[in-house]
Amino acid sequence: DTEVTQTPKHLVMGMTNKKSLKCEQHMGHRAMYWYKQKAKKPPELMFVYSYEKLSINESVPSRFSPECPNSSLLNLHLHALQPEDSALYLCASSQPTSRSRETQYFGPGTRLLVL
Amino acid sequence: AQSVTQLGSHVSVSEGALVLLRCNYSSSVPPYLFWYVQYPNQGLQLLLKYTTGATLVKGINGFEAEFKKSETSFHLTKPSAHMSDAAEYFCAVSRSPGANSKLTFGKGITLSVRP
Numbered sequence: 001d002t003e004v005t006q007t008p009k010h011l012v013m014g015m016t017n018k019k020s021l022k023c024e025q026h027m028g029h030r031a032m033y034w035y036k037q038k039a040k041k042p043p044e045l046m047f048v049y050s051y052e053k054l055s056i057n058e059s060v061p062s063r064f065s066p067e068c069p070n071s072s073l074l075n076l077h078l079h080a081l082q083p084e085d086s087a088l089y090l091c092a093s094s095q096p097t098s099r100s101r102e103t104q105y106f107g108p109g110t111r112l113l114v115l
Numbered sequence: 116a117q118s119v120t121q122l123g124s125h126v127s128v129s130e131g132a133l134v135l136l137r138c139n140y141s142s143s144v145p146p147y148l149f150w151y152v153q154y155p156n157q158g159l160q161l162l163l164k165y166t167t168g169a170t171l172v173k174g175i176n177g178f179e180a181e182f183k184k185s186e187t188s189f190h191l192t193k194p195s196a197h198m199s200d201a202a203e204y205f206c207a208v209s210r211s212p213g214a215n216s217k218l219t220f221g222k223g224i225t226l227s228v229r230p
Contacts (some may be wrong), residue, residue: 041223043205103149103161106151
Protein backbone atom coordinates (compact mmCIF):
# COMPACT_ATOMS: atom_id res chain seq x y z
CA ASP A 1 0.00 0.00 0.00
CA THR A 2 1.51 3.30 -1.11
CA GLU A 3 -1.30 5.60 -0.09
CA VAL A 4 -0.98 9.09 1.26
CA THR A 5 -4.27 10.74 2.15
CA GLN A 6 -4.99 14.45 2.39
CA THR A 7 -7.95 16.37 3.76
CA PRO A 8 -9.79 18.42 2.79
CA LYS A 9 -9.79 18.01 -1.00
CA HIS A 10 -10.84 21.61 -1.49
CA LEU A 11 -10.63 24.64 0.79
CA VAL A 12 -11.81 28.21 0.33
CA MET A 13 -10.69 30.71 2.92
CA GLY A 14 -10.58 34.42 3.47
CA MET A 15 -7.40 36.31 4.20
CA THR A 16 -8.25 36.59 7.89
CA ASN A 17 -9.16 32.94 8.41
CA LYS A 18 -7.17 30.22 10.14
CA LYS A 19 -7.38 26.76 8.63
CA SER A 20 -5.35 23.56 8.60
CA LEU A 21 -4.46 20.98 6.00
CA LYS A 22 -3.98 17.39 7.08
CA CYS A 23 -1.87 14.59 5.63
CA GLU A 24 -1.71 10.98 6.77
CA GLN A 25 0.28 7.92 5.73
CA HIS A 26 0.42 4.40 7.15
CA MET A 27 3.39 3.08 5.23
CA GLY A 28 5.76 3.47 8.15
CA HIS A 29 7.61 6.26 6.37
CA ARG A 30 9.64 8.56 8.60
CA ALA A 31 10.01 11.50 6.21
CA MET A 32 7.10 13.72 5.19
CA TYR A 33 6.97 16.70 2.89
CA TRP A 34 4.79 19.67 1.98
CA TYR A 35 4.85 21.00 -1.56
CA LYS A 36 3.04 23.89 -3.22
CA GLN A 37 2.06 23.55 -6.87
CA LYS A 38 0.75 26.30 -9.12
CA ALA A 39 -1.10 25.44 -12.31
CA LYS A 40 1.10 24.04 -15.09
CA LYS A 41 4.18 24.20 -12.84
CA PRO A 42 6.19 21.55 -11.03
CA PRO A 43 5.77 21.15 -7.27
CA GLU A 44 7.86 23.46 -5.09
CA LEU A 45 9.20 22.07 -1.85
CA MET A 46 8.10 23.92 1.29
CA PHE A 47 8.98 21.76 4.30
CA VAL A 48 10.54 18.41 5.13
CA TYR A 49 10.11 16.49 8.37
CA SER A 50 12.48 13.66 9.15
CA TYR A 51 11.70 11.49 12.18
CA GLU A 52 9.12 14.05 13.30
CA LYS A 53 11.65 16.88 13.31
CA LEU A 54 11.67 19.76 10.85
CA SER A 55 14.75 19.29 8.70
CA ILE A 56 14.11 21.64 5.78
CA ASN A 57 12.23 24.93 5.59
CA GLU A 58 12.55 26.45 2.13
CA SER A 59 12.24 30.01 3.42
CA VAL A 60 8.47 29.72 3.56
CA PRO A 61 6.55 32.73 4.96
CA SER A 62 5.50 32.36 8.58
CA ARG A 63 1.82 32.42 7.62
CA PHE A 64 2.44 28.73 6.82
CA SER A 65 3.17 26.70 9.94
CA PRO A 66 3.89 22.97 9.68
CA GLU A 67 3.40 20.45 12.44
CA CYS A 68 4.22 16.76 12.70
CA PRO A 69 2.32 15.35 15.72
CA ASN A 70 3.51 11.79 15.09
CA SER A 71 5.18 9.68 12.45
CA SER A 72 1.96 9.19 10.47
CA LEU A 73 0.53 12.69 10.51
CA LEU A 74 1.56 16.00 9.00
CA ASN A 75 -0.39 19.23 9.32
CA LEU A 76 -0.04 22.59 7.64
CA HIS A 77 -1.57 25.46 9.58
CA LEU A 78 -2.62 28.46 7.53
CA HIS A 79 -3.15 31.99 8.82
CA ALA A 80 -3.53 35.35 7.15
CA LEU A 81 -2.90 33.98 3.68
CA GLN A 82 -2.75 36.05 0.53
CA PRO A 83 -4.59 35.40 -2.76
CA GLU A 84 -1.27 34.42 -4.36
CA ASP A 85 -1.12 31.49 -1.93
CA SER A 86 -3.95 29.85 -3.85
CA ALA A 87 -2.53 26.60 -5.20
CA LEU A 88 -2.57 22.82 -4.93
CA TYR A 89 -0.83 21.72 -1.73
CA LEU A 90 0.72 18.29 -1.97
CA CYS A 91 1.94 16.06 0.80
CA ALA A 92 4.47 13.30 0.21
CA SER A 93 6.23 10.70 2.30
CA SER A 94 9.31 8.52 1.97
CA GLN A 95 11.43 6.20 4.00
CA PRO A 96 14.81 7.82 4.70
CA THR A 97 17.60 5.29 4.51
CA SER A 98 21.26 5.40 3.70
CA ARG A 99 21.15 2.06 1.93
CA SER A 100 18.51 2.35 -0.76
CA ARG A 101 17.20 4.93 -3.16
CA GLU A 102 14.48 6.96 -1.63
CA THR A 103 11.15 7.35 -3.39
CA GLN A 104 8.59 9.98 -2.52
CA TYR A 105 4.92 9.01 -2.65
CA PHE A 106 2.43 11.79 -3.09
CA GLY A 107 -1.08 12.37 -1.85
CA PRO A 108 -3.94 13.70 -4.02
CA GLY A 109 -3.50 17.24 -2.76
CA THR A 110 -5.67 19.97 -1.28
CA ARG A 111 -6.77 22.67 -3.69
CA LEU A 112 -6.73 25.96 -1.79
CA LEU A 113 -8.42 29.16 -2.88
CA VAL A 114 -7.74 32.32 -0.88
CA LEU A 115 -10.25 35.12 -1.39
CA ALA B 116 24.03 21.11 -8.25
CA GLN B 117 21.46 19.12 -10.11
CA SER B 118 18.91 20.10 -12.74
CA VAL B 119 16.38 18.56 -15.10
CA THR B 120 15.49 19.71 -18.57
CA GLN B 121 12.26 18.72 -20.26
CA LEU B 122 12.20 20.31 -23.68
CA GLY B 123 8.91 21.64 -24.95
CA SER B 124 5.74 22.05 -22.95
CA HIS B 125 3.29 19.99 -24.95
CA VAL B 126 3.38 16.77 -26.93
CA SER B 127 0.43 15.55 -28.98
CA VAL B 128 0.18 12.03 -30.38
CA SER B 129 -2.51 9.93 -32.00
CA GLU B 130 -4.01 7.03 -30.13
CA GLY B 131 -1.88 3.96 -30.83
CA ALA B 132 1.22 5.99 -31.71
CA LEU B 133 4.57 5.93 -29.95
CA VAL B 134 4.95 8.22 -26.96
CA LEU B 135 8.39 9.77 -26.39
CA LEU B 136 8.90 12.31 -23.62
CA ARG B 137 12.42 13.61 -23.25
CA CYS B 138 14.33 14.27 -20.05
CA ASN B 139 17.94 15.33 -19.64
CA TYR B 140 19.56 15.79 -16.27
CA SER B 141 22.60 17.34 -14.74
CA SER B 142 24.06 15.91 -11.57
CA SER B 143 27.48 16.00 -9.95
CA VAL B 144 26.95 12.59 -8.36
CA PRO B 145 25.23 9.41 -9.59
CA PRO B 146 21.59 10.42 -9.92
CA TYR B 147 18.41 8.80 -8.86
CA LEU B 148 15.86 9.45 -11.60
CA PHE B 149 12.08 9.40 -11.51
CA TRP B 150 9.11 9.93 -13.78
CA TYR B 151 5.85 11.04 -12.20
CA VAL B 152 2.47 11.47 -13.88
CA GLN B 153 -0.21 13.90 -12.78
CA TYR B 154 -3.74 13.45 -14.07
CA PRO B 155 -6.06 16.47 -13.96
CA ASN B 156 -6.97 17.52 -10.44
CA GLN B 157 -4.89 14.77 -8.86
CA GLY B 158 -1.58 14.35 -7.08
CA LEU B 159 1.62 12.92 -8.53
CA GLN B 160 1.83 9.20 -9.18
CA LEU B 161 5.15 7.42 -9.56
CA LEU B 162 5.50 5.89 -13.02
CA LEU B 163 8.98 4.45 -12.69
CA LYS B 164 12.41 5.06 -11.20
CA TYR B 165 16.02 4.35 -11.96
CA THR B 166 18.31 3.19 -9.20
CA THR B 167 21.36 1.11 -10.06
CA GLY B 168 21.69 -1.88 -12.31
CA ALA B 169 19.56 -2.35 -15.40
CA THR B 170 19.40 0.83 -17.41
CA LEU B 171 16.05 -0.01 -19.00
CA VAL B 172 13.38 0.50 -16.41
CA LYS B 173 9.80 -0.66 -16.78
CA GLY B 174 7.00 1.12 -15.02
CA ILE B 175 3.26 1.07 -14.71
CA ASN B 176 0.75 1.44 -17.55
CA GLY B 177 3.20 0.16 -20.18
CA PHE B 178 5.74 2.96 -19.79
CA GLU B 179 9.46 2.44 -19.74
CA ALA B 180 12.55 4.64 -19.62
CA GLU B 181 16.20 4.11 -20.43
CA PHE B 182 19.02 5.65 -18.42
CA LYS B 183 21.86 6.73 -20.71
CA LYS B 184 24.74 8.09 -18.70
CA SER B 185 26.74 9.15 -21.74
CA GLU B 186 23.83 11.28 -22.93
CA THR B 187 22.68 12.30 -19.43
CA SER B 188 19.18 11.31 -20.50
CA PHE B 189 16.23 9.41 -19.09
CA HIS B 190 13.59 9.53 -21.82
CA LEU B 191 10.14 8.05 -21.22
CA THR B 192 8.50 5.89 -23.88
CA LYS B 193 5.36 3.90 -24.47
CA PRO B 194 4.87 1.89 -27.68
CA SER B 195 1.17 2.64 -28.10
CA ALA B 196 -0.60 5.67 -26.63
CA HIS B 197 -3.98 5.34 -25.02
CA MET B 198 -6.49 8.12 -24.43
CA SER B 199 -6.08 7.60 -20.69
CA ASP B 200 -2.38 8.59 -20.96
CA ALA B 201 -3.32 12.24 -21.39
CA ALA B 202 -1.76 13.96 -18.39
CA GLU B 203 1.17 16.07 -17.16
CA TYR B 204 4.48 14.24 -16.89
CA PHE B 205 7.35 15.31 -14.64
CA CYS B 206 10.90 14.03 -14.70
CA ALA B 207 12.80 14.42 -11.43
CA VAL B 208 16.28 13.79 -10.08
CA SER B 209 17.40 13.15 -6.53
CA ARG B 210 21.01 13.34 -5.55
CA SER B 211 21.22 10.66 -2.88
CA PRO B 212 19.24 8.87 -0.18
CA GLY B 213 17.99 10.74 2.81
CA ALA B 214 15.18 13.13 3.51
CA ASN B 215 17.50 16.09 3.13
CA SER B 216 18.18 15.19 -0.47
CA LYS B 217 15.57 17.08 -2.41
CA LEU B 218 13.77 16.13 -5.59
CA THR B 219 14.52 18.50 -8.44
CA PHE B 220 11.67 18.50 -10.94
CA GLY B 221 11.66 19.40 -14.59
CA LYS B 222 9.05 21.91 -15.66
CA GLY B 223 6.76 19.16 -16.86
CA ILE B 224 5.27 18.28 -20.21
CA THR B 225 1.62 17.91 -21.15
CA LEU B 226 0.74 14.85 -23.20
CA SER B 227 -2.38 15.00 -25.36
CA VAL B 228 -3.72 11.94 -27.15
CA ARG B 229 -5.85 12.42 -30.27
CA PRO B 230 -8.53 9.85 -31.13
